[in-house]
Amino acid sequence: MKHFRLSSLFNFSSRFGFRNSPGVSLYSTTTYRPHREPSRGTLNDLYRRISRAGDHTAPISPILDQWIEEGRTAPKGAFVTIIKELRQYKQYKHALEISMWLSDKRYFELTIADVAIRLDLIAKVHGIEQAEDYFNNIPKNLKVLEVYCALLNSYARAKLVEKAEDIMQKMRELGFARTSLSYNNLLNLYHQTGNTDKFNVLMSDMKEKGILHDKFTYCIQISAYAAASDLEGIDKVMAEWESDPKVLMDWDSYSNVAISYKKAGNVEKALAMLERSEKLMSSSKRKRGAYEYLMTQYAALGQKDRVMRLWELYKKHMKIYNRGYISIMTSVLKIGDIESAEKIYDEWESSNLSFDICIPNFLIGAYTRKGLVDKALVDKAESIVNRVIQKGEKPDARSWHYLARGYLDHDQIEKTVELTRKALSVEGSRWTPDGHVVAACMEYMKQKADVEGAEEFIRLLGEKCSFPISIQEKLLDYINNEDSVTVEIGDLEWDRRNGVLKEADLGSN
Structure with a gap:
């Protein structure tokens, strides 16, 4: 596979301000694997530095520049893996900043997969118009299926039906619409916008053209039936999927079906799907993600005992990082169990992991939401902020804003104004x-x-x-x-x- 250098064709760093300033994903770029795996030590060290930035909207290019100035080296694959990790946790701005830095500062050649991912990130961070501008400047020989699917996915996410249909027609003309990859985006868009007739026509079109279903096609069908509370429809698609030898169900598949059963009102079947999902975790390459996701799904069903059971298993079998604590904190707070959240927070504080303001903010926000009936909880929220400061860390805008909301509930308006001004004084934080x-x-x-x-x-x-x-x-x-x-x-x-x-x-x- 040839690699193409785009930085010489158009410099987007100045256009998007990176030089001086800070459903289901239905397209995939994992087909292309041009990067060799970086050493785990190199990857962990660099990722820890980025994580310590705390504010997910603050610029991280100075961290990357310092890494290089120290004489450190890392293969492109290390940065690509970090981009993937940041995307997974919806830290799109940082992911895009690294992508731009790779071509503008390090002059790495971009693969088709890199271009598709960058297009997706630009749409998420800067909006559709700038994504279209980027797409229009991509050389013709790089505008292949994955890149078109990235644009189609962006239109679908923004619910731009006409634009999505236009790009799909262009893909048909180019011969790109021959697999489920392109159809899934449009199917999901029709489902999300309630276009049942168009949804059914597109499903028929797939059948007539002999386009096989994949995991995402089945998931979209099931979601559509769940939206209509059609349990029989879900059962029908499930039976078809489980009998399809070409599309095996993994833990993630069953967890998605569980969500649909819950939405359709059948908690018993939802729990059964989560139990099947658990049994498949051991064979997954993403065990960490499986533990974290399933805890949140059990919490959504009010299953505290199952949440805590998974948490104990997670701690027993794997080292817990910040994302694990975020998952368990959000899970127990979703159930309304502040006492367990407090214990887990204390455990996180003593773990010596890199500081992430999101974790104390979960507890601060929970205290102030419940503080309307108990002023003591607002005082607890303020004590968490003070603990953060005493450790030499900085509360972010949300920390101060949560406190402001708590004091407003108790008619302490002067304090509310003071704290809101503090929130507005925090640099680089969008809230x-x-x-x-x-x-x-x-x-x-x-x-x-x-x-x-x-x-x-x-x-x-x-x-x-x-x-x-x-x-x-x-x-x-x-x-x-x-x-x-x-x-x-x-x-x-x-x-x-x-x-x-x-x-x-x-x-x-």
Whole structure:
């Protein structure tokens, strides 16, 4: 397989700001394995450095540069493995930053798999338009099945039906739509958007063309039946899948089916699928991921005893890293078991693993959510923040914001404003503030006639939290207009497609 160097054709580091600043995945690039495996010691050391960055939105190129300046070396495969790991845990910005650094700083040649992964990451970090720009500049000889599937997958994830259909038609014309790889993306899109008729037509098209099902095709079918609460449909596809000698079921397959049975309302069958999944873990190359995922699935079904049983097995058979603690913390908190979460947190603190603010934040967030009925829990949350500081680490924006929300529930508005300002002062952290907290802060500053402070507060909301201009303008109008007596901010949600917060409801009078 030839490798092609793209960095000489277009330099995306300056375009995307990396030089100076910080369903189911239905396409795969694992067919291409051009990189030799790095030594485990080299990989672990570099990955630990990246993990210690703590803030998953802060730039990591200085860490990579320092690694090289120290005279350290690592094959390209080490970096590719780290990118894969970061993608698995949805740290897309860091994964993309490493990808860009490899070509712009180290001048490594990019394979087709590298290009497909970069396209996927650009879509997730910067949105569809920049992904299309990248795709349009890829040389023709690199625009193969995997790269087209990456773009199709991005359209499907953004629920852009027409664009997905257009690229699928182009793939048909190029002869790329001959396997389930391309069909799965469109099937999943039709399922997610409720296009039942188009879903059925595409399934018929696959049958007529003799396109065999793969694991993802079966999963999508089962998910579609689960959405319609059609237990018989799930059973039918399961029977077909289990009798298909070309598509064997692994632990991951059964865990996905368990989710569908739960969604369709049959907890008994969901548990049976998780039990089958457990039995297949020992033969998996991803035992660590299996333990972590199955704990969260048992937690979703309220099965505390099974969660703790798996946790003990996990600790017995494998060394536990931060991701293991994240999985068990989220699992026990999902069940509402704060006492177990506290014990696990203490265990993590004494483990001497690299610091990850996500782990204390799980407990801080749980305390403040329950603090509405018990002020002592808000005090516990603050004590966790103090412990973090005493250890020489830094709380992130979410740490301070969780505390602000807790104090607001007990009408300590001045403290709420102080903590929210601390959250906004944290560098490089993107987070979604609670609308009620923001509204309370604005009302407090207006009562104090702190126009200058309020304007700076609003500016930081735009800069650090990607508040839309429309919300910033309404907040400014509220502060500067004497006739405006209340401000209301409804639920805010992150618009992944455009990379901004989306206003659900905002009004000022």
